[in-house]
Amino acid sequence: MKKRMWQGFSISVLCLALPVLMLVACGGGDAGSDSDEAMPAEDTAAPAAAFDESTVGALHGVVKYENGDDPDTAIRMSADPSCQGLHTEPVYTETLKAMDGNLGDVFVYIKTGLESYDFPAPSEPARLEQEGCIYHPHVSGIMVGQPLKIVNNDPTLHNVHATPSANPEFNQGQPFQGMELDKTFDTAEVMVPFKCDVHPWMSSYLAVVEHPYFAVSGEDGSFHIDKVPPGTYTVEAWHETLGTQVQEVTVGANETVELELTFKPAA
Amino acid sequence: MSIAESFSATLEEKRGSRDHEPTRLPLSGPWLHRFASGLAFLVVFLIAAGANVTSREAGLAVPDWPLSYGTLNPPRWWQIDNVRAEHGHRLLAGTVAILTVLLAVWAHRREPRRWVRRLSLGAVAAVLLQALLGGLTVRFFLPTPISVSHAALAQVFLCLVVTLAVVTSETWQRVDGSGPRVRLGSIPQWAALTTGLVFLQIVVGAVMRHSGAGLAIPDFPRAFGRWVPPRFDFPIAIHYAHRLGALAVTLAVAVSVIWVLGKLKSTKALRLPVLGLTVLVPLQITLGASVVLTSKAIVPNTFHVATGAAILATSLVLTLHAWRMGNPSRMNPERSSLIEG
Numbered sequence: 001m002k003k004r005m006w007q008g009f010s011i012s013v014l015c016l017a018l019p020v021l022m023l024v025a026c027g028g029g030d031a032g033s034d035s036d037e038a039m040p041a042e043d044t045a046a047p048a049a050a051f052d053e054s055t056v057g058a059l060h061g062v063v064k065y066e067n068g069d070d071p072d073t074a075i076r077m078s079a080d081p082s083c084q085g086l087h088t089e090p091v092y093t094e095t096l097k098a099m100d101g102n103l104g105d106v107f108v109y110i111k112t113g114l115e116s117y118d119f120p121a122p123s124e125p126a127r128l129e130q131e132g133c134i135y136h137p138h139v140s141g142i143m144v145g146q147p148l149k150i151v152n153n154d155p156t157l158h159n160v161h162a163t164p165s166a167n168p169e170f171n172q173g174q175p176f177q178g179m180e181l182d183k184t185f186d187t188a189e190v191m192v193p194f195k196c197d198v199h200p201w202m203s204s205y206l207a208v209v210e211h212p213y214f215a216v217s218g219e220d221g222s223f224h225i226d227k228v229p230p231g232t233y234t235v236e237a238w239h240e241t242l243g244t245q246v247q248e249v250t251v252g253a254n255e256t257v258e259l260e261l262t263f264k265p266a267a
Numbered sequence: 268m269s270i271a272e273s274f275s276a277t278l279e280e281k282r283g284s285r286d287h288e289p290t291r292l293p294l295s296g297p298w299l300h301r302f303a304s305g306l307a308f309l310v311v312f313l314i315a316a317g318a319n320v321t322s323r324e325a326g327l328a329v330p331d332w333p334l335s336y337g338t339l340n341p342p343r344w345w346q347i348d349n350v351r352a353e354h355g356h357r358l359l360a361g362t363v364a365i366l367t368v369l370l371a372v373w374a375h376r377r378e379p380r381r382w383v384r385r386l387s388l389g390a391v392a393a394v395l396l397q398a399l400l401g402g403l404t405v406r407f408f409l410p411t412p413i414s415v416s417h418a419a420l421a422q423v424f425l426c427l428v429v430t431l432a433v434v435t436s437e438t439w440q441r442v443d444g445s446g447p448r449v450r451l452g453s454i455p456q457w458a459a460l461t462t463g464l465v466f467l468q469i470v471v472g473a474v475m476r477h478s479g480a481g482l483a484i485p486d487f488p489r490a491f492g493r494w495v496p497p498r499f500d501f502p503i504a505i506h507y508a509h510r511l512g513a514l515a516v517t518l519a520v521a522v523s524v525i526w527v528l529g530k531l532k533s534t535k536a537l538r539l540p541v542l543g544l545t546v547l548v549p550l551q552i553t554l555g556a557s558v559v560l561t562s563k564a565i566v567p568n569t570f571h572v573a574t575g576a577a578i579l580a581t582s583l584v585l586t587l588h589a590w591r592m593g594n595p596s597r598m599n600p601e602r603s604s605l606i607e608g
Contacts, residue, residue: 159330
């Protein structure tokens with residue numbers, strides 16, 4: 001009687017657990033696009049336009065920040081003694097890199113106007129480094145289909161947690177120094193936030209675009225986008241807390257257009 | 268009567284008295300009850316550990332399951348706050364699961380009542396399902412329905428273990444219907460209603476917590492400066508429902524307290540849980556206010572969840588004893604089933 005009861009109980013638990021275990025094993029997790037690629041659909045669209053590379057121009061400019069304070073604060077890394085031990089000077093958040101009225105870490109890119117062109121993704125991977133328990137770079141760009149190599153340079157564990165909305169979310173651990181993770185993104189998306197659930201202060205933003213005409217403003221607010229085909233474009237500047245600024249520009253043959261984009265403090 | 272006849276008569280007398288010796292309580296021995304009680308306290312601690320994970324947003328600090336960073340114990344896990352919280356929670360959950368299986372095995376060896384043995388199996392099933400839900404919530408990046416189910420099932424599991432602790436106690440088994448019936452009026456029903464309200468309040472709190480509505484109403488005790496929020500969306504509605512639920516639970520507990528302490532203060536099995544509630548409920552309200560006023564600081568946030576679990580357990584103890592005392596004849600099959608297989 002007892003033996004039959006135990007058998008019945010064991011079978012019930014197995015029947016309940018097996019489908020759930022299969023779901024756990026097969027579902028969720030790091031469903032990034034580093035697995036086998038799907039066969040591309042037949043291309044029925046019109047052939048991509050070509051442009052004369054001898055006529056390319058450029059977009060140069062500066063991003064300004066108007067009358068705002070720098071809210072960046074020192075990071076307390078006591079949550080991980082290894083991180084704390086890597087720094088002798090205070091480390092500050094990178095939310096707003098403002099200096100002398102100029103704004104750094106602004107992602108500037110051509111948002112519309114390039115739809116008729118086709119740009120193959122480079123094979124050279126972009127890199128996202130975890131060093132000193134900080135993501136480097138804080139803001140960057142990558143092309144659709146271009147590989148991204150994420151490296152743990154720290155003597156502690158990190159988890160790389162990306163929370164895109166158009167691409168699959170992933171969260172993978174890198175418990176040892178030197179571990180690398182390769183990912184690609186199949187859908188254009190501005191922005192893909194990265195975080196580390198172990199070290200809450202770590203964040204990075206990655207823009208995934210379909211062309212190479214993008215840049216990130218430096219500490220002096222300057223940016224350079226070169227070899228731009230002649231045409232009329234919408235240029236967008238993105239900042240993680242200040243939102244976006246948009247400008248319409250026309251780039252003539254061999255012309256360098258100077259832009260000034262200004263952000264204001266949030267109301 | 269000769270000496271031999273007298274000796275035989277004495278032996279017969281002793282043999283007869285042994286046949287009518289009262290059954291020793293508790294039926295399964297005192298240590299099963301003590302083990303179950305200790306496990307119940309550990310489950311409350313485990314719920315607190317889980318609340319700590321959510322409070323510090325460390326639910327995905329260990330990105331894989333069932334292993335942690337591909338190992339049984341990630342390197343230096345105890346030194347890194349968020350990993351210690353999540354991995355520590357998993358280790359404690361594993362310990363609770365093993366102890367629950369031990370409890371079920373022990374019950375099957377020593378407990379004569381079939382329904383108690385089945386209850387112990389239910390507890391094992393619940394803790395295994397809870398582990399799977401925990402794994403799913405990590406693998407699917409904390410989806411709200413799974414996170415809320417994980418939180419709710421934790422409370423159900425706690426109730427099962429608390430019930431096992433209560434029904435294996437001597438206090439429970441001493442009530443056999445042979446003594447004078449204790450007049451409890453509607454206390455058993457009211458206690459059951461209160462326990463149901465507490466459980467519902469916990470589930471609403473879990474929905475609020477895991478849908479990010481914990482600060483949907485940023486002030487306390489008012490809501491946006493008023494007693495009723497000026498507008499409603501889902502986060503505000505669920506948060507306000509949790510506050511109204513707190514009021515309902517407080518009133519229900521207050522009635523129980525007045526009733527029991529007023530009429531039955533000599534009944535220890537009812538008095539003790541009621542006194543426990545008089546301490547826990549005001550503490551819970553204070554902690555809830557602190558969560559809002561500190562913008563969800565980790566400590567009050569964690570203790571608020573743990574105290575909610577303690578209130579549920581205490582209210583359940585009151586309910587079980589009240590039902591037992593109010594309906595001893597209906598709940599007395601075990602006396603006739605001592606040797607039930």
